[in-house]
Amino acid sequence: MKKANIISLGCSKNLVDTEVLLKQLEQAGYVTETDVDESDADVVIVNTCGFIGDAKEESVNTVLEQVERKKAGRIGQLYVIGCLSQRYGKDLAEEIPEVDGFFGKFDWQGVMEALGSCFDERIAHRRILTTPGHYAYLKISEGCNRTCSYCAIPIMTGRHKSRDFDSLLDECRALAAGGVKEILVVAQDLTYYGIDLYGRNRLAELVEAIAGIEGVEWVRLHYAYPAGFPLELLPVMRRNRNVCRYLDIALQHCSDHVLQLMRRGVTKQQTLDLIRCIREEVPGIYLRTTLMVGHPGETEEDFEELCDFVREMKFERLGVFPYSHEEDTYCDLHYTDDIPEEVKQARAERVMAIQEEVSAQLAAATVGKTLRVLIDRREGDYYVGRTEHDSPEVDPEVFVQSGTPLEIGDFCEVEITGADDYDLYGKVINQ
Numbered sequence: 001m002k003k004a005n006i007i008s009l010g011c012s013k014n015l016v017d018t019e020v021l022l023k024q025l026e027q028a029g030y031v032t033e034t035d036v037d038e039s040d041a042d043v044v045i046v047n048t049c050g051f052i053g054d055a056k057e058e059s060v061n062t063v064l065e066q067v068e069r070k071k072a073g074r075i076g077q078l079y080v081i082g083c084l085s086q087r088y089g090k091d092l093a094e095e096i097p098e099v100d101g102f103f104g105k106f107d108w109q110g111v112m113e114a115l116g117s118c119f120d121e122r123i124a125h126r127r128i129l130t131t132p133g134h135y136a137y138l139k140i141s142e143g144c145n146r147t148c149s150y151c152a153i154p155i156m157t158g159r160h161k162s163r164d165f166d167s168l169l170d171e172c173r174a175l176a177a178g179g180v181k182e183i184l185v186v187a188q189d190l191t192y193y194g195i196d197l198y199g200r201n202r203l204a205e206l207v208e209a210i211a212g213i214e215g216v217e218w219v220r221l222h223y224a225y226p227a228g229f230p231l232e233l234l235p236v237m238r239r240n241r242n243v244c245r246y247l248d249i250a251l252q253h254c255s256d257h258v259l260q261l262m263r264r265g266v267t268k269q270q271t272l273d274l275i276r277c278i279r280e281e282v283p284g285i286y287l288r289t290t291l292m293v294g295h296p297g298e299t300e301e302d303f304e305e306l307c308d309f310v311r312e313m314k315f316e317r318l319g320v321f322p323y324s325h326e327e328d329t330y331c332d333l334h335y336t337d338d339i340p341e342e343v344k345q346a347r348a349e350r351v352m353a354i355q356e357e358v359s360a361q362l363a364a365a366t367v368g369k370t371l372r373v374l375i376d377r378r379e380g381d382y383y384v385g386r387t388e389h390d391s392p393e394v395d396p397e398v399f400v401q402s403g404t405p406l407e408i409g410d411f412c413e414v415e416i417t418g419a420d421d422y423d424l425y426g427k428v429i430n431q
Contacts (some may be wrong), residue, residue, distance in 0.1 A: 004030040005041035005075075007066070008130070009059050011247055012186050012222070014082060016139040018047050019127035021081075021108055026128060028117040034130050036066070042076040043115065044069075048084035050156055052324035059084045060092075064343050067098045079111055081104065082155045082406025105156060106142075125171050127353065134375060134409030135182035135218075138238035140168055140206065144188040146225065146254075149330040150295060150323060153188055160189060162197045169209055176215035181409065182374065183210055184391065186222045191229050204233040211240040217411065218242055218374070220391055224249040226274055227265040234281035235236045244388040247278065248288040248317075254309040255302040258295055263330060268309075275313060286389040288317035291351060294344030295323045296335035303347055310354050317395055318355045320348045356421050363396070370429065373398050373414045375406050385414075387424075396422040403428070 004025045008018040022032045025043075033039065044066050047406055048059035059082070059183045081103045085092065089102040103110045109119040143157040172183055185207070186230050187193065193201030210219050217241060226249060253259055258403070279285060293303060310318065317423045322344035325337040373385040377393065382399040383406050389397055400406070400414050406428070418425040 001029060001031050002042040003033065003040070004043040004045065005033045005036050005039040006045045006047055007035055007037070007062060009045045009062060010047070010051065010055060011185050012085065012137045012184065013046055013139050013142075013188070014049060015130060016127070016137050016186070017082070017105070017108075018110045019130055020125070021045070021047075021111065022128040022130070023123055023126045024108060024112055024117075024119055025115075026338060027120050027123060028112065032128060038069075040074055043079070044075050044077070044178075045079045045081060045111065048082035050084035050087045050153065052326065054319075054324075056084055060102055063092075063096060063099065067096060070098060077115075079108070079114065081105065081111060088150070088155045104296065125167060126174070129180075131392070132408065133372065134376075135184060136180045137184045137186050138164070138168065138172060138175075139186050140190070140193055140211075142188040145192060145265050146189060146265075147330065149261060149335070150292070152326040152327065152329050155328055157188060160192050160196055162193050162195070164197070165194070165202060165206060165209075167379060168206065169213070172210050172213050172216065174382045176213050179409070181215065181411075182218040182220065183216055184220045184222060185210070188223060189225050190221060190223055191225045201230045201232075203230050204236045207233065208236045208240060211236075216242060217381070218244050218388060220244045220246055220388075222248040222391065226251055226271055226350060231277065237282045237285070245282060246283060246288065246389055246391065247282075247286040248391070252292045253295070253298075253302075253306060254424045255298075255305045258298050258302045258306075261297045261335070262292075262295060286316035288319075289315050289396070290319045290321060292321050292323055293347035293351060294339045296325075296331055296338055298323075298339060307351060307354060310351055310358070314358050315355070315364075316359075316389065318351075318358075319394070320351045320355075322348045329398050357395075360419075360421045361395070363422060363424060366424060367419055368416065370413055371398070371424075371426070372413050373412055374399060374428075375400070375408055375410055375412065377408060385412075396424065398424045398426055401425075 006018050011119040025032050035220055046063050049055040066078050070078050077100045078099045083105055085102045088104040093102050101114050112119045141162045143160045144154045145160045156295050256268050258362055371387045374385050375385040385398050412428050415429050416424050416426040
């Protein structure tokens with residue numbers, strides 16, 4: 001049997017695409033593996049990211065590394081898919097002719113045909129999970145209708161396209177039946193779900209239905225948008241205890257001046273009102289957000305306003321990104337990248353320094369409390385897990401000591417005994 005290795009780069013949405021393709025390859029008779037840099041596979045497929053400069057550079061470097069392995073006879077065929085290939089496929093084919101084929105983000109049929117097979121529609125939404133077996137991502141839509149000035153995602157993914165409501169529930173039932181306990185609902189824009197298919201927003205309805213599936217113990221929501229946020233989601237989160245008190249909502253900035261430059265379609269006051277509403281409607285919720293510094297036209301006054309905003313809002317989870325000037329975006333066509341890179345980096349570091357203090361205070365406040373923890377892995381003398389307030393890969397973890405063995409994927413009650421700036425430490429109780 002031939003072996004196929006997929007190297008998956010970028011976001012969780014890309015990971016879902018990788019998992020779908022792995023299932024198709026298995027169906028076609030391949031032995032599959034993922035993210036093996038030194039693989040001796042007959043076929044290597046690099047699933048690329050093209051979001052910002054650093055991600056594009058990583059994707060190109062990964063492809064070039066596999067080209068060298070192909071030249072040395074260590075691998076057979078080499079194909080490239082994903083966002084970078086979608087956006088720059090023709091240019092990449094000219095610059096890296098050693099690659100056997102470049103395919104767009106959604107051209108799985110093309111990949112399978114290049115391998116002498118076809119895409120099997122009967123298993124279009126079945127996957128081989130690359131995550132630990134107790135959690136899985138559920139991509140409910142693709143694309144984005146927003147026109148944010150800095151963002152190249154719509155260029156690569158096209159307009160928002162929701163997946164069929166019932167097919168999503170069927171997939172969740174299959175995941176739960178296979179042992180998945182945590183469903184991480186992801187999309188470029190969760191808050192637009194259903195509008196294109198059904199003429200109305202159905203996110204709240206979908207989340208409630210997923211929460212009602214037997215075996216689903218946590219439902220986690222990633223990548224909401226503040227403008228047009230469906231407030232009917234909040235009562236669903238409040239009354240369904242297995243919907244995590246957690247919401248990932250990208251705010252990007254707070255200054256009205258910068259929000260207008262960014263074409264975000266929301267004001268500072270609307271943002272403040274939404275945050276307060278979410279926290280009032282869903283007590284105990286942890287908000288995760290991302291902010292951008294150094295957008296063209298951001299003044300020192302705008303930046304100071306952002307720093308004050310971070311201090312005041314005390315976001316439980318926060319990431320900061322320096323602006324990256326992407327070609328063919330609104331910024332590229334209408335603005336000048338007028339803020340030096342060193343200023344962008346300094347601003348990002350300053351915001352994160354403020355957030356470190358907030359995070360340390362939040363972590364310290366949990367000491368002495370008992371929290372429900374999902375165990376993800378074993379690491380040295382500790383089991384490592386997460387609370388409902390923490391998403392895999394991006395959020396803090398809980399390092400757990402236990403007098404008896406624990407099973408990966410099990411929940412346990414943990415008394416928090418210590419904390420650093422981000423992570424928690426604790427011991428299992430009631431064993």
